[in-house]
Amino acid sequence: MPKIRLTRKETNSQEYLDEFLHPDLIANERLTIQKFNVKEFKRGLGPDEVPYPVSPRIGPYVIHNPVFGAKNYYYCNCGMSKNQPFCDSTSHKGSLFKPLKFSLDEKVSKMYMCGCKLTT
DSSP states (O other), rough: OOOOOOOOHHHHHHHHHHTTTTHHHHHOTTTOOOOOOOOOOOOOTTTTTOOOOOOOOOSSEEEESSOOOOOOOOOOSSOOOTTTOOOOOOTTSSOOOOOEEEEOOSSSSEEEEEEESSOO
C-alpha cells in the first residue's frame, strides 16, 4: 500500500499531533501542546535580560604557585572555557561575556578562583 503524503495544514492539525502523544498528556488540562514554529523561535536575549554564565564547578579552583608581577591572567566569566578557571579565548565568542584581565600585586603560594561564576 503506497504512503499518502500529508499536506502542511494536515500535519499542523491537532488531530495529527495527538496521534503521537500519550492519552494522559492529551487529557491533562494544565498542559498545552503545539507544534514548534520556527518563525516564533527567538534566539538571544531580550532588551531587559542579562546573560547568565555556565557554572562549571561548585566551589573554588585552587591555583598553586601563581606567577607574580608581569604575567597577565584572563579569568573566564562565561564558564564555557576548556581551560577553567582561565579563558581559552574562543569559548565566549558570540556572547556578551568578556574575560577579566588581572595580574598579581603580591607573591602568594596559592590563589582561589570562583568556579560557579556567580561570585561578585
